[in-house]
Amino acid sequence: MANTKPSSSRRARPAREFPQPYTTVDVVIFSVIDNALQVLLVQRPDVPGEPYPGRWALPGGFVDVEVDTTLEDCARRKLHEKTGVKSPYLEQLGSWGSAVRDPRGWSATHVWFALIAAQDVSLAKGANAAEVAWFAVDALIGKHALAFDHDAILMAAVERLRSKVEYTSLPAFLLPEPFTLPQLQRMYEVVLGRPVDKSGFRTRMLAAGFLSEAGYVAGESNRPALGYCLVDRSAPAVFPRTFSPRGGD
Amino acid sequence: MANTKPSSSRRARPAREFPQPYTTVDVVIFSVIDNALQVLLVQRPDVPGEPYPGRWALPGGFVDVEVDTTLEDCARRKLHEKTGVKSPYLEQLGSWGSAVRDPRGWSATHVWFALIAAQDVSLAKGANAAEVAWFAVDALIGKHALAFDHDAILMAAVERLRSKVEYTSLPAFLLPEPFTLPQLQRMYEVVLGRPVDKSGFRTRMLAAGFLSEAGYVAGESNRPALGYCLVDRSAPAVFPRTFSPRGGD
DNA sequence: CGAATAGTGTCTCTCAGACATTATTTC
DNA sequence: GAAATAATGTCTGAGAGACACTATTCG
Structure with a gap:
């Protein structure tokens, strides 16, 4: 990685000077409830400046370079915040990054997927917690229902899960x-x-x-x-x- | 992604104000040469301020938000720059991110792996191009030879390749x-x-x-x-x- | 014609799928 | 003892692995 600066015109300036994409982490949390595969979603805040207000999205958010020591730590932290689960099955799914996936600018998200037992979950509904709820995967797939590119990410996660279950x-x-x-x-x-x-x-x-x-x-x-x-x-x-x-x- | 700011103390400020990790892309380029699996490496520049001077590393570098439209475009561009190959097999391997993997600060790299035919390659040796060379994978694995965490990344790529080949x-x-x-x-x-x-x-x-x-x-x-x-x-x-x-x- | 490599045939044994049967509990 | 579910047994066919055999080219 990082063997050259992004373009020659910036070669002499320190690395911090050129713009970096936003870095986020999202978690696709699966469980089986009522004999159906379900995924945990959070509702986006309905405040000015926040994209996709009121829409449902995968739990996640910006990496906090002062708190998280690794990307996986960050994913684990976000999962624990939403579900209270401490030892889930957690696997890296992939990353999605482009200039257009977030209206605020170039962003890249690192995505994990998790499997947890429904019985172990206590949904976070505290202070600043937005709405959190389970959704049946079959009802979401194919619809264009989620914020950002989360429909595509969810689809990839379901495909990965179904194929590995084989x-x-x-x-x-x-x-x-x-x-x-x-x-x-x-x-x-x-x-x-x-x-x-x-x-x-x-x-x-x-x-x-x-x-x-x-x-x-x-x-x-x-x-x-x-x-x-x-x-x-x-x-x-x-x-x-x-x-x-x-x-x- | 991006449903909250990284910490509450920064809640009122625009997103660009809080520090972001560096975002890079690396490519693990495999080929078979002389009946051995080989990987393409580049030598890091020996100039002040550049980490791991003179060490061999996976080809890659910072995402340029003004040039690259997606992460995969960025990977494809870097591969083409080094090898001249335009239609390789390219698959996302995963991402590695932590506070310590790059001495310049918190960084996250998105890694692809590529398979190409040795005959199709014309190694870049132009103007600002650093040294580029093929290395037998078996001679690298287990050694702590590469810059950054590239030994671990290479190991993961080889494992993925070998298991998928089955x-x-x-x-x-x-x-x-x-x-x-x-x-x-x-x-x-x-x-x-x-x-x-x-x-x-x-x-x-x-x-x-x-x-x-x-x-x-x-x-x-x-x-x-x-x-x-x-x-x-x-x-x-x-x-x-x-x-x-x-x-x- | 022999060496070398490309390509095919045959046998066997494992094992997954299908389904029938037995075992153990509750009401 | 009937119903319900847990657990085991048996049969069969597809297919992969092992290896022997044939085919085609070059020197």
């Missing part, structure tokens, strides 16, 4: 521990939007070795099911093949 | 068109660092449907081989399963 244990992060295999299967089915065979599912999950038994959970059904915890919460397991029904691809 | 047609972008299946197989073997079975390889490539025949190429060997071009240069094909030897993981 071959990783990501949905386990959508459940509070301990959870049962039928619960986990339901997470897969909700995110993928299609049913999954029970027998193959169990074989696959247990063979992947990312679950450790945690005693029986007197659950939501007649017969109690065996509970499991994650062996390693820092990263999902990767399966050698994708889920897929016989004929499909 | 289930995509990415290595096809390392060859000039038309290319033969044996040539393509060699690209896979070089990147993966292990031999690949010929028969299975051919079945897989042809079944994936991303190749179109382009006549015989009087090649580098005794018997001429059938040449192929890519059906779609904008994205790699994705295979349903990974490459992997029998006993492997």
Whole structure:
């Protein structure tokens, strides 16, 4: 990086003198609520000078160079502020930057996506907190509903999630521990939007070795099911093949 | 993004007033030369005020808000300046940002990685161009050799490349068109660092449907081989399963 | 005609998908 | 004991890996 100044006419001046883009961080926070994949949005303030007043947007904001030591810290901080969750699954999604995506000027945003269990959340509704709410992803996608380029970012996040769910244990992060295999299967089915065979599912999950038994959970059904915890919460397991029904691809 | 100012004490002032991180773009440019995976590096200038003088680094630099309209444009521009290549395979790798990665202050870099055919490159060695050279990846990895946090970025790029090569047609972008299946197989073997079975390889490539025949190429060997071009240069094909030897993981 | 590489054929064994069956709890 | 859900068992077919074999060119 940074091997030359942006243009030769500024070569002699110190770096701070030429204009920098705004740097922001946004977080796409997913959870499964009411058997639907949902995303957390915040409502933009309705005050002069703020773009997209009243519109819903992904939680995020400017990097504060005096508070945040890394971009990931910044993402983690914003997630914690909105949800109270301290140890989510957090993965970098990508970055979006252009001259036109923010009416205030050239800006670049670094985007993370997070998976959290709905039960762990206590939505922030404090002092200066704007409205915060869950929205079903299926109702948002395709619509041009969000502020900035957040529709495109949300779409990219959903695509990334759905594709990784085909071959990783990501949905386990959508459940509070301990959870049962039928619960986990339901997470897969909700995110993928299609049913999954029970027998193959169990074989696959247990063979992947990312679950450790945690005693029986007197659950939501007649017969109690065996509970499991994650062996390693820092990263999902990767399966050698994708889920897929016989004929499909 | 950008739903609040970075801290409440600055709330009333216009956004331009609070300090922004530096925004840069770096490009990890891969090619296969002499049967080895290589990466393009540039030598940092040895002048006062420039960090890491004389050290090798990934090509990149500050975003120029007056020239670049998007981050990807900026990456594409930097790649073209160094190599002369106009239509590489280009994919966003991620971003790295922290208070300490650049001694000049809080900085965030957006990183792309590119695959190009060695034959298409004409290394820039013009006016203000610093030294530019190819380095074998295997000789760099593990060493603490590069400027900034570029060792870590390079490592992440190599990991991403190697893992995607297991289930995509990415290595096809390392060859000039038309290319033969044996040539393509060699690209896979070089990147993966292990031999690949010929028969299975051919079945897989042809079944994936991303190749179109382009006549015989009087090649580098005794018997001429059938040449192929890519059906779609904008994205790699994705295979349903990974490459992997029998006993492997 | 032999060496070298391109390209094809065949066998086997794994494993995921489909579905039937058994097990354990509540009411 | 009936209903509901958890958990296991069995069969089968697609397909990847391994390797043997054929085809075509050059010297």
